[in-house]
Amino acid sequence: MLEARLSSFLREGQRLQVSAAAVGAVALAVVLLLLPNWLSGYWLRITTSVLMFATLAQAWNIITGFTGYPAFGNTAFFGVGAYALAILVTKAGLGIPAAIVLAGLAAAAFCAVIGLPILRLQGHYFAIATLALSLFVREAAANLGWLTNGAIGIVLPTLASGSPEEITRPYYYLMLLVLVACCACTWWVSVSRFGYGLRSIKADEDAAACFGINTTLSKLVAWVLSAFFTGLAGAVWALWITFIDPQSAFNLAIAVKFSVMALLGGLGTVAGPVLGALLVEVLTQAIWGAFYAVHLAVLGLAIMLIVLLMPGGLMQLLRDRLATAKRLLATPSAKESWR
Template identity: 40%
Template sequence: MRAATATSASAPVSLFRRWDIWAWVGLILLAALYPLSDPTTARLLVATQIFVLITLASNWNLIGGMTGYVDFGHLTFFGIGAYTVGILMTRSKEIVFAPQLSFWQAWVFSGLAAMVFALLLGAATLRLRGPYFSIAMLATLLAMREIVRLLTPITGGGGGLDLPPELNRIEEYYLSLGLMTLSVGLMWWIRNTEFGLSLLAIREDEVGAEMRGINTTLHKTTAFALSAFLTGLVGGFWAWQNTYIDPDVVFFEPRNLEMIIAVVLGGLGTVWGPPLGAVVLYGLREFFWNRFLFAHLLGLGLMLIFVVLFLPGGLIGLMQKGRAIPLHELLRPRPAVSQEEEA
């Protein structure tokens, strides 16, 4: 995994030599033309869901995959975005005495609210090394769900909020497509800048990165805030699309897991891994797990264990390596070569 990231990141940005971004642009254009073929509403909805999953995965990758700060509570920002839109569209009269906002006005605030929260939280937890951050985020998600449930006058509590329905599947399709293009494009751009290299340096050796003069706290906080901003926008969009939010559907645990697993499955810290992982994961869910819905979370948990153990470079790593790991290596109880012996 490490060797792969080092080689692909070291090449300088040259728009004409990089085929991957052009392939991506081509795919986006194709996707943009898709509604012209007059597809059914159900198909548009499926495409929208895939775009949302790709966007979430790509955003999680920005903090979890690039800096190695595993965020177990990234759904918090999704929730903040969703509730910002929900509250501003339905309750702003009672709470801030402002006129009711339209979706587009409220949407701007959903990203900003998530980003502000990320900055506050990041100031506390990102100065430390990874594991503290991970558990703090897990606790944040648990606490947030309870807080939303308790603040009934503002959030509607367990009863939830009904948003004004403006069901327009084509508009939703393009909006989610735009969000996905933005997130993945940003990821690609970051991966090819010094900022991205610094983030990877933090993941590989934080103390070393600090000694080389990288302001690690600033880099981590920037990545975290950007990621939270985009995730907040997705949450706001999702609330509008779903027209109903309550703590259970917003802080839906499989969604939290799926964005993490999509990244690990595709390849941590790569640009194209998370989209690939998200598509594969969505396919698995539709064709396989929907028949075993009662065991959906169990399937996701086991899949995470399996991928971490046997496919640490993700699908992208598998493709770059060109071969699968042989079975006898999989069954060995210990790592074949430990780190010390290597050095």
């Protein structure tokens, strides 16, 4: 029995790949846990920022990469998470851990409410609606002064004091925790029954319904998950920068950045968005260092180049390379096995 299981396990190369990926992920996790001991305050901040954007890109990946709904306005949930945390901490006096979780849930709940009507739209219409949502929420945050302090913004208490490393460290770990949870969720989506449903919706929503998939519920759950992690990231971000206002919390440039990252890395894959976040952030830093005064203009150009040169993303590039290599290696023996 055990033997049969084992052999069937070994026969499936894909499973092996998955377990290799799992081992890699654990090794990576260990490195990430130890990383703050080796980095300067400056690089620790950059790394924390990579973790945050990786979370945002990954969360976006769930609704956009797997489900095919271009939710460019996910910044709405980032901002809602940030504001929920700020309000819960400063006005309700809640503890930090509870406030973070509740902030994520607030973003998820907000998504659940607005999701049903907006998810009836598809393609460009959906994209526009999510953008409008994000911009509207920003206006609302600016104008509902009794709750949000309006354009003045909210100041938050700091978590730690001391050297730059010590100040950043707690946010690094919090962000890491959120990212790991988000990646775990995305991995589950990539292998689960639920994920098959999402990928079917991405390919053809009408057909998916005919195969028995409750498309309305599936895509809503996908977006709510996406909003939850985006909200968590927003909450930790608010704690980290200790001051939020509508302009910074609902900044569409954040959406541009995380979507470029996910796209560059590869939508619909688990590793892609994280890889993309790392690359784009490194690129941003390099551009910032080299073209200080004009770095945003150069970054804009870089984004255009990325889209033009790598439309399929890094993961696609890697997969193609791998496939070519396999084919080259397999050519001599392949003919025989075809017989």
